Amino acid sequence: MSNTDDLKESAARAALDLVKDGMRLGLGTGSTAARFVDALGARVKAGLNVVCVPTSETTRLQAERLRIPLTTLDETPELDLTVDGADEIDRELRLIKGGGGALLREKIVATASNRMVVIADESKVVPALGAFPLPVEVVRFGLLTTMHAIEAIAAEAGCRGAVTLRPGKGEAPFVTDQGNLVVDCAFGTIPEPEVLAFALKRVPGVVEHGLFLGLADLAIVAGGGGVKALRRPGA
Incomplete structure (x- = not known):
């Protein structure tokens, strides 16, 4: 161990x-x-x-x-x-x-x-959140549109970085217990977590985000x- x-x-x-x-x-x-x-x-x-x-x-x-x-x-x-x-x-x-x-x-x-x-x-x-890529659970419908919206609204909240679909087994994406997908947001740092959390909730394809x-x-x-x-x- x-x-x-x-x-x-x-x-x-x-x-x-x-x-x-x-x-x-x-x-x-x-x-x-x-x-x-x-x-x-x-x-x-x-x-x-x-x-x-x-x-x-x-x-x-x-x-x-x-x-x-x-x-x-x-x-x-x-x-x-x-x-x-x-x-x-x-x-x-x-x-x-x-x-x-x-x-x-x-x-x-x-x-x-x-x-x-x-x-x-x-x-x-x-000392600050964000080095670990922030997971965001999203619906399958309109995935790329949702990912672009996450990038744009996160930038308004002072967060920039790659937003990528989480891979699963083989060629398939990772699927949650609820049947949704997860995108991981490599922002590096999140200067104002409350601001980003509020912003992400405004994206229609976002089910939930990993900021607790x-x-x-x-x-x-x-x-x-x-x-x-x-x-x-x-x-």
Whole structure:
């Protein structure tokens, strides 16, 4: 196991301390979130009583294998806590998410939760968002028109860079659990995330973007000096 794997494991296990018996949980997607789900499964096997909403089919299958009780937002529309990873975290706990392609469900679940806690290794903490290409989930219809509109409206928000369709297997593009496509926006830096987030919502073909703003209350970050908690200012 690499050092990064160790750090992800440490962050995931620290987040498990926030889980109480009887909680309704959102389960994130990605390599760090998967470690949390594994740890939660062991706790459930030992008698912990929780019910969970997965943010992707991958996470759902993992939770089912571990016999973690699952529900849906239709059955359980309000959750106590969501634990998820992030591709980037800034000092205000603004996030870029969607590297795994589950950003739409992740944002819906996070918004339905009283608290969102992010778990990560220290490499994900950045001074400014944008070095990680921003994922944007889009519909298939009018794809090139949507991509051009994203480029134009992002430029108005001070962001310029290549907007590319995410590849999948073989010649096919990557397809989300909702049947949509993902474009990745290599802006390099996002000077005003709130401005860009508002702008992207104005593009008709955009379903959702990977800027998670004002959603995370706490980030549990594992590094060489141990595990530390970062709190959103004002949260």
